[in-house]
Amino acid sequence: ILNVEQSPQSLHVQEGDSTNFTCSFPSSNFYALHWYRWETAKSPEALFVMTLNGDEKKKGRISATLNTKEGYSYLYIKGSQPEDSATYLCAFEVREYGNKLVFGAGTILRVKS
């Protein structure tokens, strides 16, 4: 059974703080790792698709790194803003089941102004 773990479960930070979350996944048979940002009552929005060990991706103030050998990815947010408040999901892509995504339970971020 594939297990994708995200930590912490939730996080409350002040505006301007930088923060990071962890996604842990199986290190064998790695294919791809996806990060999504999900605001309540909206569609999950894709942030990154990461495929190579050592990958670093950046989108504005959000960046992510990937270590496939040890099975983890970090998502960083620099200078958090209230609009960054959302649930951040990571998902491990597997080649079976039509390239399905196995999701972690998410990290809930709340940024106070």
Place this chain on the structure above:
Amino acid sequence: NAGVTQTPKFRVLKTGQSMTLLCAQDMNHEYMYWYRQDPGMGLRLIHYSVGEGTTAKGEVPDGYNVSRLKKQNFLLGLESAAPSQTSVYFCASSYSRTGGRETQYFGPGTRLLVL
């Protein structure tokens, strides 16, 4: 370009009733998926389709059926709803002609409450 849309947004059913959830995408994507999301858990795959006229079971298919008669639509049916099917249902699609490693685009979700 609407992306992925889902109908309805919210529904209340009584145990034993049936219903169909509709997912539509206008991006000409080959692959479509139905996931369910329950509190404290990650999204779990119910059924998926790799092209028009094809469907396959995911991780948690029991109690659900699907059809993909047209490329742009993917229907999820509940034949006899049970309280355990109370959940938020998400549809997603991806291009996937290159064999994966592509973004899945999600709809806004359908909240279903079964009493």
